[in-house]
Amino acid sequence: MTVSELDHLLPTDEDVAFYREHGWYVSQKLLDEEAIEDALYGIDRFYAGERDRTLPIRRGYLDWKPEDGDVLRQNDYISLQNDEIRELVSNPIIGAVAARLAGATTIRLFHDQLIYKPPSDDVATTVGWHSDRSYWKTCTSERMLTAWVPFVPVSEASGTLTMIDGSHRWPNVEAFDTFNDRDMRGLEAQFESDGEPVVRVPMELEPGQVSFHHCRMLHGSLPNRSRNPRIALAIHMADETNAYQRHLDESGNPILHVNDVLCRSRPDGAPDYGDPDICPVLWESGEAGA
């Protein structure tokens, strides 16, 4: 792809200012029908148990399998295991948009997660309000962000991803490691919004569009009350400043991210979040769209 082909798809200065203020951004159609169909083909193969590559670890990450039943499916590190999803994640437009929003010169994959929300009223398919930063305390960067790529049309009815507008600016959002807490009202009662109203913004998107959110953003999703599965890939990304930092939990034990096991070590023995096999560069300034 050339610079001019990408340029019109990049966020404008106004879009970047909106992202900095609100913590989220909805793109134009970044991916064409063929890219979506190829990804869906890869996802079908993945769910059927096919792997193009395997991870060097067998457990410790989310890995839904058919025997787990018709629940909320979560599968981590798909792009390291499946060719079609690797192709999608490597599409330079996703990294280029992320770089523009984050003000970064380089965007690396941190990890990804495929999420399949079956049609159901069951509260167990809720994704609790949480912030990604709460899970990334071993990361030095607070400019990390996520691209959420739906493969089907998504709306409020299908339990689309929903942002709490501007919450990335609120204090204590890094305490919300509450993806699995289904009590949305109870979580809202813990928000410290500094007097700002709690505004929920559902991401209503067509396949090809992508929503981006800041790592401190509070977000979650309700059950899928439509007739069709809601299928989306979360691509978690880091800017060039990100590196491992030791962080202790409340009991004084070091927090461990799965990347700490997967990534090669730095000379000082710490995990290297610049490991090209696990956290490949998705976009670098000087490339198309820079």
Ligand SMILES: O=C(O)CCC(=O)C(=O)O
């Ligand atoms: O797909 C969802 O409902 C949750 C996704 C999410 O938490 C994320 O993209 O960071």
